[in-house]
Amino acid sequence: MTEKSVYNYRKSAEIFERALKVIPSGIYGHQGPAEGCFVPVTAFPFFSERAKGAYFWDVDGNRFIDYMCAYGPNVLGYNDDEIDEAAAKQREKGDCITTPSRVMVDFAELLVDTVASADWAFFAKNGGDATTLAIMTARAHTHRKKIVFFKGYYHGVAPWTQKIDYPGVLPEDVANSLYVPWNDYEKLAETFAQNKGEIAAIISQPYWHGNFADNILPADGFWQKVRKLCVDSGTVLIIDDVRTGFRLDVAGSDHFFGFEADLICFCKALANGYNVSALCGKDFLKNTVSGLSYTGSYWLSAVPFAAGIACIEKMKRLDLPRLLDEKGKGLLHGLVETARRRGFDLHVSGMPALFYIRIADDDVNGSPSLMLHQRWIAEMVKRGVYVTNHHNHFLNYALNADDIKTTIQVADEAFAAL
Amino acid sequence: MTEKSVYNYRKSAEIFERALKVIPSGIYGHQGPAEGCFVPVTAFPFFSERAKGAYFWDVDGNRFIDYMCAYGPNVLGYNDDEIDEAAAKQREKGDCITTPSRVMVDFAELLVDTVASADWAFFAKNGGDATTLAIMTARAHTHRKKIVFFKGYYHGVAPWTQKIDYPGVLPEDVANSLYVPWNDYEKLAETFAQNKGEIAAIISQPYWHGNFADNILPADGFWQKVRKLCVDSGTVLIIDDVRTGFRLDVAGSDHFFGFEADLICFCKALANGYNVSALCGKDFLKNTVSGLSYTGSYWLSAVPFAAGIACIEKMKRLDLPRLLDEKGKGLLHGLVETARRRGFDLHVSGMPALFYIRIADDDVNGSPSLMLHQRWIAEMVKRGVYVTNHHNHFLNYALNADDIKTTIQVADEAFAAL
Numbered sequence: 001m002t003e004k005s006v007y008n009y010r011k012s013a014e015i016f017e018r019a020l021k022v023i024p025s026g027i028y029g030h031q032g033p034a035e036g037c038f039v040p041v042t043a044f045p046f047f048s049e050r051a052k053g054a055y056f057w058d059v060d061g062n063r064f065i066d067y068m069c070a071y072g073p074n075v076l077g078y079n080d081d082e083i084d085e086a087a088a089k090q091r092e093k094g095d096c097i098t099t100p101s102r103v104m105v106d107f108a109e110l111l112v113d114t115v116a117s118a119d120w121a122f123f124a125k126n127g128g129d130a131t132t133l134a135i136m137t138a139r140a141h142t143h144r145k146k147i148v149f150f151k152g153y154y155h156g157v158a159p160w161t162q163k164i165d166y167p168g169v170l171p172e173d174v175a176n177s178l179y180v181p182w183n184d185y186e187k188l189a190e191t192f193a194q195n196k197g198e199i200a201a202i203i204s205q206p207y208w209h210g211n212f213a214d215n216i217l218p219a220d221g222f223w224q225k226v227r228k229l230c231v232d233s234g235t236v237l238i239i240d241d242v243r244t245g246f247r248l249d250v251a252g253s254d255h256f257f258g259f260e261a262d263l264i265c266f267c268k269a270l271a272n273g274y275n276v277s278a279l280c281g282k283d284f285l286k287n288t289v290s291g292l293s294y295t296g297s298y299w300l301s302a303v304p305f306a307a308g309i310a311c312i313e314k315m316k317r318l319d320l321p322r323l324l325d326e327k328g329k330g331l332l333h334g335l336v337e338t339a340r341r342r343g344f345d346l347h348v349s350g351m352p353a354l355f356y357i358r359i360a361d362d363d364v365n366g367s368p369s370l371m372l373h374q375r376w377i378a379e380m381v382k383r384g385v386y387v388t389n390h391h392n393h394f395l396n397y398a399l400n401a402d403d404i405k406t407t408i409q410v411a412d413e414a415f416a417a418l
Numbered sequence: 419m420t421e422k423s424v425y426n427y428r429k430s431a432e433i434f435e436r437a438l439k440v441i442p443s444g445i446y447g448h449q450g451p452a453e454g455c456f457v458p459v460t461a462f463p464f465f466s467e468r469a470k471g472a473y474f475w476d477v478d479g480n481r482f483i484d485y486m487c488a489y490g491p492n493v494l495g496y497n498d499d500e501i502d503e504a505a506a507k508q509r510e511k512g513d514c515i516t517t518p519s520r521v522m523v524d525f526a527e528l529l530v531d532t533v534a535s536a537d538w539a540f541f542a543k544n545g546g547d548a549t550t551l552a553i554m555t556a557r558a559h560t561h562r563k564k565i566v567f568f569k570g571y572y573h574g575v576a577p578w579t580q581k582i583d584y585p586g587v588l589p590e591d592v593a594n595s596l597y598v599p600w601n602d603y604e605k606l607a608e609t610f611a612q613n614k615g616e617i618a619a620i621i622s623q624p625y626w627h628g629n630f631a632d633n634i635l636p637a638d639g640f641w642q643k644v645r646k647l648c649v650d651s652g653t654v655l656i657i658d659d660v661r662t663g664f665r666l667d668v669a670g671s672d673h674f675f676g677f678e679a680d681l682i683c684f685c686k687a688l689a690n691g692y693n694v695s696a697l698c699g700k701d702f703l704k705n706t707v708s709g710l711s712y713t714g715s716y717w718l719s720a721v722p723f724a725a726g727i728a729c730i731e732k733m734k735r736l737d738l739p740r741l742l743d744e745k746g747k748g749l750l751h752g753l754v755e756t757a758r759r760r761g762f763d764l765h766v767s768g769m770p771a772l773f774y775i776r777i778a779d780d781d782v783n784g785s786p787s788l789m790l791h792q793r794w795i796a797e798m799v800k801r802g803v804y805v806t807n808h809h810n811h812f813l814n815y816a817l818n819a820d821d822i823k824t825t826i827q828v829a830d831e832a833f834a835a836l
Contacts, residue, residue, distance in 0.1 A: 015520055022526040022538050024707035027518055028717075047520045048720075051512035059520055068516040073715060078512055086541075094469035094496055097689035098486040098804060099732050100445055102433050102465045102477055108440040108791040120440050125543040125693060126714040136577065136586030145588055157712045158576065159554065169555030170563055172590040242715070267715050273514035275543060275693045275716040289442035294575045296544040297491060297660070297685050299446075373468050386516060 006382045011059040019046075023099035043378035050122050051078035053398035055385070064386040069394035072243055072268030076314060077398025083272045083310045090306035101302035103157040107309050110169075111280055114312055115143045115253040117239075117264055122289060124299050127267035128156025130279040131203065134263040134295055135160060137281070138201035138236035141288040146177040146195055148202040150234075151211035152182060155203055155240050182208040183219045192233055201232060201263075203238040205383065206253035207350070212370060214358065215350030223259040230262070236285070242267040242277070247324055247353040247394070249289035250316050252280075269315075274307035321353065324395045327404065328352025334408035342415035344376075356392045372418065379414035424800045429477040430464040437464075461796035471816035474804075482804040483821050487812035490661055490686030491651035494732060499688045501728045506819055508724035525727050532730055534673040535657075535682055536698035540707060542717050545660035546574025547699040549621065551712055552681040553578060555699070556654035558620035559706040563594040564613055566620040566653075570600060570628030573621055573658050583708045600626040606644065610651055619681075620648060621656040624671035625768070629808045630788060632776060633768030638780025641677040648680070654703070659694070660685040665742055665771040665812070668734050670698075676833035687733075692725035697787035730778035741769065745822065746770025749813075760833035762794075774810045782793045790836065797832035 013252035019026040045058035054077060057063050068366065076083060090103060108121040124130055147160075155161040159173035176406060178195065180188045192199060208216040230237040240259035241253045242397065246269040255265060262285060266279035275298075281289070314320075329352045330400035339346035339359070347360040347412060377389040385407050387393060438446040446466060448483065463476035473497060475481050482570040487493065494501060542548055548566060553565060565578075573579040575666045579592035596613065597605045610617060626634040648655040657679035664687040667674035672682060685695035693716075699707070732738075740767060747770045757764035757777070764779040780790035795807040803825050805811060 015523055018527070019523045019789070022523065022530045024538055024540055024704050027522075028540065028708075028713055045517055047523075048512060048515040048517045049520070050510075051515045056517070057517050058517065064516075066516050066657055070514045070516050070718075071715065074684070076518075078515065079510075084509070091502070092468075092497075094466060094474065095468040096488045096491045096693075097469045097474050097496065098488050098492075099466045099474070099476065102467070103439065104445075105433055105437045105465075109436070112440045122442055122444055125716070128714060129544070139588065140585035145590075151434065157714070158550070159578065162711060166711050167558035167706070170594065172556065172563075173592050175590050176588065185533060194642075209707070238604045264640070266836065273716070273719070275514075275722075277715070286442050288585070290446075293584050295446055296488065296546060296575070297695070298543070300488070301693055304693075309695055413421050 005061070007045070007062040007384065009045050009058065009060055009062075011041070015059060016046045018383050019089050029184055036406070043245070043381050046172040051251070052075040052399070053079075054396055054403050061383065062170070064381075064384050065399070065407055066386045067393040068386055068391075069396050071272060071274035072394050074394070074396050075246060075269035075320070076272045076311060077396050078273070080232060080398070082314055083274070083285070083307050086272060086310035087277070087307040089301050090303050093302070095303040096298055096301045101305070103302050103305040103309065104300065108217055110309055110312055113280060113317065114250055115264065115280050116251040117260040117262070117282065118252070119283040120286050120295045121409040122279045123305070124277045125275055126156065126294055127265060127277050128158050128161070129266035130242070130277045130294065131155040131161065131238070131240055132158045133289070133292070134238045135201060136201065136292055136294070137263060137285055137288050138238065139287055140292060141236060142200040144198050144200040146178055146199045148178045148188070148191060148199055149174060150204050150208065151179050152208060152213070153203070153205065155384040169294060180402050182216055183222055185222060185225050189229060191221060191230060192235075194344060199233060199235045201236040201238050202226065203240060205240050205245050206248070206257055209243065209350055209354070209356065210390045214347065215356040215392055219256055223257050227259045236262045237263070238263045240265045243392075244354060245269055246312070247321060248314055248351055250312065253264055269312065271304050271308035273313045274304040275301075276304035277307055290350055294377070307379045318397065320397060324353035324396060327395050328355055331407060332357075334404065335411050338408055338412045339415060342412065344415055350392050354392045375416055376414050379417045380410060383410045383413060422522045422679040425463070425464050425478070425480040425802065427460070427476065427478055427480075433477060434464045452466055458539045461799050470574055471495040472814055472818070480802065482799075482802050483812070483825055484804045484815070486776060486804055486809075487814050488691060488735055489809075490812050491691040492812070492814050493664060493687035493738070494729060495814050496691070498690055499815070500732055501692070501725050502599040504691060504728035505721050505725040508721050511720070513721040514716055514719045518718040519718050521721070521723040522718065523729065525723040528727055528730055529696060532734065533682065533698050534669040535680070535700065536670070538699060538704050539702040540697045541723070542695045542697070543693055543714055544574065544642075545658070545683060545695050546576050547714065548581070548660070548683035548685060548695045549573040549658055549712070550553045550576045551578065551623065551697050551707070552683055553619060554710055555557045555681060555703055555707050556656065558710060559654060560618040560652060562616050562618035564596055564617045565594060566596045566598055566606070566609060566617055568622050568626065569597050570626060570631065571621070571623065591836055600634055601640055601729070603640060603643050607647060609719045610647060610653075617651060617653045619654040619656050620644065621658055622660050623658050624666070624675055627661065627768055627774065627810045628777070632765065632775040634771070636675055641672075641675050645677045656681045656683070658778060662772060664730070664733055665739060667739050668730065674734070688729065689722050689726035692722040693719075693795040694722035694726055694813055715750065738815060741815060742771035743769070745813050745817055746773055749822045749825060750775075752822065753829050756826055756830045760830065762833055768787050768810050772810045772812050793836055794832050797835045798828060801828045801831060803828045
């Protein structure tokens with residue numbers, strides 16, 4: 001591929017000009033220029049036109065092999081026929097109706113059958129609806145206030161989970177938040193000792209995946225010790241599986257790491273992009289959840305339930321986590337080898353299905369500057385491989401061996417372009 | 419209709435038994451037995467099978483003329499062909515994709531063109547996402563903490579909007595909440611004087627519609643005085659139009675009552691049931707919103723945007739608020755007359771498109787006991803007219819003159835059965 005074939009984003013830029021007039025910051029969230037702006041924004045397409053399988057096409061007609069998967073929801077491939085058919089069948093009957101549809105019960109039963117730590121399921125729309133319900137449940141059950149977070153966490157955008165210096169957040173919102181370094185059991189135990197009888201919950205992702213940083217798996221025995229500490233202290237253990245859920249283990253990422261959460265939050269991969277999230281949990285918390293005031297306009301919508309049933313059944317049938325792990329390992333092996341041949345040290349972290357990568361040759365005083373890495377990411381995107389410089393990636397079932405081969409070829413060209 | 423033709427809910431009850439095992443309280447929200455339980459739950463169907471136009475059918479095959487409209491989202495009729503076609507066309511292209519689709523910008527432009535107080539739009543999933551973003555925006559903009567609510571409000575389920583004695587809610591969550599009686603401008607001005615320079619926002623529905631109580635329209639000049647007070651005090655005026663939005667005025671319910679909000683929250687009728695909400699606002703707050711950390715997994719989903727565009731265009735083309743007002747007036751006239759003929763005093767409040775009704779003959783010491791009313795509601799539902807005893811109702815475009823006639827006939831039978 002020559003420089004001439006590198007993508008341009010003329011129409012994206014035009015639409016973005018319109019967007020800036022009627023939408024705060026034009027685009028919000030990860031895709032907005034405010035985030036990930038270490039990469040020249042000109043390397044990225046702003047608006048998509050369509051998507052299918054492992055690809056999306058932007059408004060300029062450029063095709064991308066997509067390693068972000070809408071930041072998670074695309075787990076089986078965009079517009080998966082089987083999921084879309086199940087959803088369409090339900091849509092013909094009805095979606096958002098005054099009383100819930102029977103598929104809500106079917107979906108809850110399937111989750112209880114599938115997720116090891118689930119005795120029940122409660123459905124909502126955002127991952128943050130599930131994490132907020134989890135926090136409220138823990139506080140209502142324990143009659144305690146304090147919540148332990150692992151530094152570098154992300155559990156949505158509700159005020160209680162934001163940082164004290166973020167705009168719009170009050171000191172009161174985070175007055176009961178305790179922060180502990182990831183994998184540091186000693187510090188955690190110390191924090192529990194210092195706040196004896198006051199900690200309602202620990203909330204954590206199954207492993208650490210902050211932005212702009214190597215991802216970190218749990219240390220050996222870490223979760224088992226945390227689990228025991230929670231039992232001994234009467235503290236509710238909440239796993240935020242919104243990002244990782246179903247990509248590591250269809251029975252839950254807690255199950256993957258050999259323990260059981262009290263409450264576990266799902267979203268993203270739950271229904272292949274249909275809009276639904278879930279909080280699942282243990283029986284001992286069911287009555288507490290029943291007593292909370294918690295609902296939303298679209299939370300009974302039946303179409304996402306039908307899509308979720310089809311999605312989970314297909315993921316189970318495929319043994320999807322194993323397939324994604326294989327795809328990820330093949331891809332990462334190829335990328336690391338290609339980097340090595342071109343004289344670069346590509347550092348890989350996290351699980352293969354949600355890999356984080358970083359060119360490690362741009363460290364300044366032992367810390368990644370990420371400058372060289374960002375340039376490489378930009379060269380990848382401009383050649384049709386959508387990766388990001390700040391976040392873990394996501395694999396989907398539709399990604400095939402040819403896509404991985406193409407990705408490695410593009411990576412080679414992108415290294416050459418540095 | 420004889421007693422024999424009164425509905426039974428055998429299958430609903432069976433499915434509810436299953437639901438109780440895997441879902442906290444079986445069904446949550448308004449449809450759950452925990453709420454509205456003043457009515458014998460046996461009068462209501464628990465689960466729907468399908469819906470079309472103004473009707474839904476439950477799992478036992480009973481048909482209902484539906485005056486709850488999924489608590490608002492069904493504004494044009496269930497499975498409206500025009501909206502569903504627009505949504506299906508977008509779904510073929512793609513829904514939840516890594517980068518937003520161009521329809522997001524089209525939708526924002528349409529809202530800005532349609533809603534009088536909107537200079538920009540920000541999309542999310544729940545009404546509560548919009549109200550929470552509004553509160554955070556007001557606090558970030560004013561660098562103040564306090565929020566004024568009108569007693570009997572509902573703005574979602576986030577902890578900041580719940581009550582101090584609700585389970586899972588901390589005193590810290592509501593430490594900056596001030597409560598003023600609805601329509602009481604003197605008390606409001608007094609509250610402002612007592613909290614000079616400290617009130618970030620007033621948040622309010624356009625008129626008062628609490629549960630189990632007659633709805634109350636704004637007093638003459640109330641909103642204009644409130645608007646001026648906010649300007650004079652540097653306080654952000656937030657209108658929660660989640661419930662009322664587009665049923666009173668497609669330009670916003672603030673426009674309907676002759677003032678302009680600084681921030682206005684939409685959900686429900688925004689896309690005829692497709693899952694999307696929006697915060698719209700004035701230019702002077704746009705940069706503040708841009709600086710907040712606020713996003714969600716499905717917030718860029720394109721299908722609800724396409725549905726929203728079609729829904730708003732159709733509502734505008736139809737001049738829907740006028741039609742709903744006419745339907746509501748016809749219905750309410752018939753119900754009140756029928757009640758009178760049967761010797762009952764049916765009290766009507768709120769706007770016709772969102773009417774609240776109550777049999778006023780069961781007052782005890784001057785306050786409604788609602789006991790007779792609840793029995794009447796139960797008789798209505800068992801005869802195929804879905805109304806509730808605790809909440810305002812919602813009209814939709816598909817409701818026709820025959821449905822209204824049938825409703826009035828059923829009402830007559832239900833009065834007779836008391």
